[in-house]
Amino acid sequence: MAGCLAVPACVHAAVASTPLPAVLSINLCADQLVMLLADPGQVRALSALSRDEAGSYFLEKAYQFPQADVRAEDIIHRAPDVVITSRFSSRHTLSMLDELGIRVETLDMADSVEAMLGNIRHMGDILQQQRRAADLITSLRTRLAKIDARVALQNALLDEANIDYPRAAVYDANGYTVGANSLRGEAMVRAGWHNVASDMGIETYGVLQLEDMIRLAPQVLIESPYGEGTYSRAQNLTRHPALRKAGLNPLIVTVPSNQTICDGPWLVDVIENLANAREELLRQQTELPIR
Structure with missing residues (x-):
């Protein structure tokens, strides 16, 4: 020196x-x-x-x-x-x-997108890899902004046509579900879905009973079986006679468990996939110029 x-x-x-x-x-x-x-x-x-x-x-x-x-x-x-x-x-x-x-x-476990980004920043500090972490965060924010813009445009079309936002629910083992103040709950809302758990007053975590499902009528059930090819409780629920009698046949969207157990950059993939599923549903069920 x-x-x-x-x-x-x-x-x-x-x-x-x-x-x-x-x-x-x-x-x-x-x-x-x-x-x-x-x-x-x-x-x-x-x-x-x-x-x-x-x-x-x-x-x-x-x-x-x-x-x-x-x-x-x-x-x-x-x-x-x-x-x-x-x-x-x-x-x-x-x-x-x-x-x-x-x-x-x-x-700490993140309960929001911002907390997830904060964990990346924190890990970058621990490892003295701040530049690498900052570059990743910038990339993720860019992707999130594109998703937000796409969903906002679709929501404007729905509002103009006075059409409710598509309804969805997380449905895991024993009817486990999530509210808006959770990582998956925020992912749903950010992807444009109306989370029916909020209609039950569930803010973080709760349970959806069969009668709740019939009353709230989600168009999509989001599941995350523990491991590929394992038992699908959501798929089994759609075969329930009471649901069939009520005329409900929700679409099943599966999110791999390795994208839900921990928070991380893959959360943006989850949001993107949920936004794509919503977009496809809107194309099928409305005449709006969704693109």
Whole structure:
């Protein structure tokens, strides 16, 4: 540095020579963002769930990295600069990490699109990959703006024709559904759907009973079975005699579970796919110039 005459050049050289932090993740959702943003050499290990077919979005990539064993000796052996946990990590694990003197960062679960983008920014800060995270966020915002514009144009046509917005509901195991103040709920609204759960006063999470389904008459059921090819409760519900008698035959839209268990950039894919499904429904059921 003694021979560095330009201050910006000196600063750049210092930053470039600083090693990036080595990271160990014990959180499935953090695993995904680590694989997305980190240099491979930064990753000391990922959680065992990173290789879970139903939950891990970057399943194939996860096999490139070791699995973390949440024991003191394993963590000491891997010597991470930072361990990423979740708010559900056990007190025992957190206490152990504290005793080892290892820096701990917690990744919260996002309940909105903005919180999802915030998690990407947070992970970029942890990994010292701020530029990579910022570029990704910019790209996602550009895509979201295009979806918003398309949905707004369609909504204007519906409003002018005095046609209600298409109705939908999330329908998972045991009738589990979501309201507007949830990640999937916001995705539905952003894609232009009227979420019938809001008609029941459900703001975050709740249950849709069969009688609710008949009364609210959603045109689409959005399901996310745990794993490809697993049992479809929504599909089974459409065969129920009471629903048939009421003349209801909702379309089933399936979102892969590895796009709903964790938040991440794939949420924009979910919104885009839901917007496409709505657009197709409008083409089929209205004479509006949808394009």
